[in-house]
Amino acid sequence: MTGLAGKTAFVTGGGRGIGWAVAQRLAADGADVAIGGIHDPAGLEARAVELATTYGVRTLAIVGDVGDPAAVAAAYQTIWRAWKRLDVLVNNAGMMESAVIGMITADMIDRLLATNVRGAILHLQAAARLMARAKTGAIVNLTSILGVRGGAGQIAYAASKAAVIGLTSSAARELAPQGVRVNAVAPGYIDTDLVAGLGPEVRAARIAQIGLGRIGTPDDVAGVVGFLVSDAAAYMTGQVLGVDGGMVI
Amino acid sequence: MTNLEKLRGAFVEALGLAAAPADFESLTYRGIAEWDSVAHMQLVAAIEAAFELMLDTDDVIGMSSYGKAREIVGKHGVEL
Numbered sequence: 001m002t003g004l005a006g007k008t009a010f011v012t013g014g015g016r017g018i019g020w021a022v023a024q025r026l027a028a029d030g031a032d033v034a035i036g037g038i039h040d041p042a043g044l045e046a047r048a049v050e051l052a053t054t055y056g057v058r059t060l061a062i063v064g065d066v067g068d069p070a071a072v073a074a075a076y077q078t079i080w081r082a083w084k085r086l087d088v089l090v091n092n093a094g095m096m097e098s099a100v101i102g103m104i105t106a107d108m109i110d111r112l113l114a115t116n117v118r119g120a121i122l123h124l125q126a127a128a129r130l131m132a133r134a135k136t137g138a139i140v141n142l143t144s145i146l147g148v149r150g151g152a153g154q155i156a157y158a159a160s161k162a163a164v165i166g167l168t169s170s171a172a173r174e175l176a177p178q179g180v181r182v183n184a185v186a187p188g189y190i191d192t193d194l195v196a197g198l199g200p201e202v203r204a205a206r207i208a209q210i211g212l213g214r215i216g217t218p219d220d221v222a223g224v225v226g227f228l229v230s231d232a233a234a235y236m237t238g239q240v241l242g243v244d245g246g247m248v249i
Numbered sequence: 250m251t252n253l254e255k256l257r258g259a260f261v262e263a264l265g266l267a268a269a270p271a272d273f274e275s276l277t278y279r280g281i282a283e284w285d286s287v288a289h290m291q292l293v294a295a296i297e298a299a300f301e302l303m304l305d306t307d308d309v310i311g312m313s314s315y316g317k318a319r320e321i322v323g324k325h326g327v328e329l
Contacts, residue, residue, distance in 0.1 A: 069306065077303045125306070132294040177287065 003230050005030030008058075008083045010075070012036040012066055012123055013093030015044040017192035018142065021218030022090050023047070025226040027055035031088060034060035034079055058083070066093045066119030076126040085134060088229045089127035091120045091141040091164075096194045098153045109156050116160035121167055124182070128175055137180040138229040141168045142221075145188040145242060149249045161186075165240055172238030181237040183228045188244025190216040211246025220245075252300070253329050256322060259295035260315065264288050276315040292318075300327050 009026045013019040014035025027033045033051055037044040041063045048061035062078055064071030079086055095115045097108050120141055131137025146154045147161025165184055172182040189195065189206045198206070207215055221243050227233055228241070250258070260276065261269050264283040270276060278284055284292070293309050296302070300322060304312075308321045323329055 073303065073305060080301070080303055126303075129290070129294055129297065129303075132290060133298045178291070 003029050003232075004088070007087035008032045008034070008079070008085055009088035009090065009229070010034045010036065010062075010079060010086060010123075010127065011090040011092055012119070014090075015040065015047045015061075017194070018187065018190060018218045018221045019090070019092040020047065021222035022092060022225045023051060024055075025219070025222040026088065026090075026229070027051045027057045027059070029226060029230070030055075030057065032058040032083060034062055034075075036062045036064065036066070036075060036093065038063060038065050066123060067114040069122055072119075072122045072126055076130060080130060086127055086130040087134075087137055089123060089131075089137070089139045090225055090229070091123050091139065093119055094142060094161075096157050098157065099155075100153050101155055104156050112156050112160045113163070116157075117163045117167070120164055124167065124171055128171070128178070128180055131175075131180045132178045135179040137175075138233075139171070139175075139180065139182045140225050140228050141182070141184040143168070143184045143186045143240065145186050145244045145247060145249065148186050148240065148242065151249055168240065169238050176237055181228075181233070183233070183236060183238065184240040185221060185224050185228065186240055186242045186244065187221045188216055188242070188247040190218060190221060190243075192218060209248050210244070211248070214245065216243060216245055252322075252327050255299045256296065256319065256329065259292065259299045260318075263292035263295035273315045278313045280314075296322065300325065302327075 004026060009031045011019050011023045014023040015037040023033050023035050035048055045061040048059040052059040060082060062075045064075055097112060124139060127139060141164050143164040144161040146158040147165055150158045168182055168184040175182055224241055224243050257273055266283060293304060297304060302325050312318050312321055319329055
């Protein structure tokens, strides 16, 4: 597919898990792709090279904390200098911490909100300014089924992901006049590092809650993100699409 | 086109002014109906595009007049 040929995309947290699957999907569709990350700069650079080699597109590896305004500004300056445009932002970077209500610490709340909410808003803000120059763009924010329906032991995380839905709805309204669409994807139980630590019994119990009877893959999510940033979704904004296999919580 | 003409052009285009004002220095944020919060972001985008800049959020918020815009652009090394 080459539906994104000539376009540029930035995927935060693009070096692994869902972000990496999304980066590959967008590159396969023809987009030049910048991937962001913070924990493994060498690994991120290797991923960028792999993308460029495999799909024949231009790539960038951008290291920085999504919640750091200076790092965010530097990231978009890098993209602007390199490509002079930004068509797609996938606000994927996120973190998950679980705790029952009596065990939630203030620091945990701050960490979750800093990455999942503050980071998403800072990137949305910077990306929207670049997109506004061309009067077009598509932003997809990664929320979670937990942000829609909640989950025991997930109060702080679910709150952060519910906030992503709120910011998606508001940004969609504010940016529509500038031709920028903003949607969200709410994955269910997806096979990534975030759930890798769950034991086999918990894993089996989770799968039993899923109508389609299997754990989701990062590619399942990437396919929906690819659709939302494509022209096939040109008349969609402010939507939250569940990618959860019919999971019931 | 000079940099000053680029800056003034960005104001006229982004704010949707019918004609170039006689006195650009009198333009202030919310001082005219055309310069509201939505137009402000369009103005920021137009200035960034004209001079290939990325303004800091503090600059975006602080760009409260034509004069401030001139200062901010100048701070980024653009000679006006």
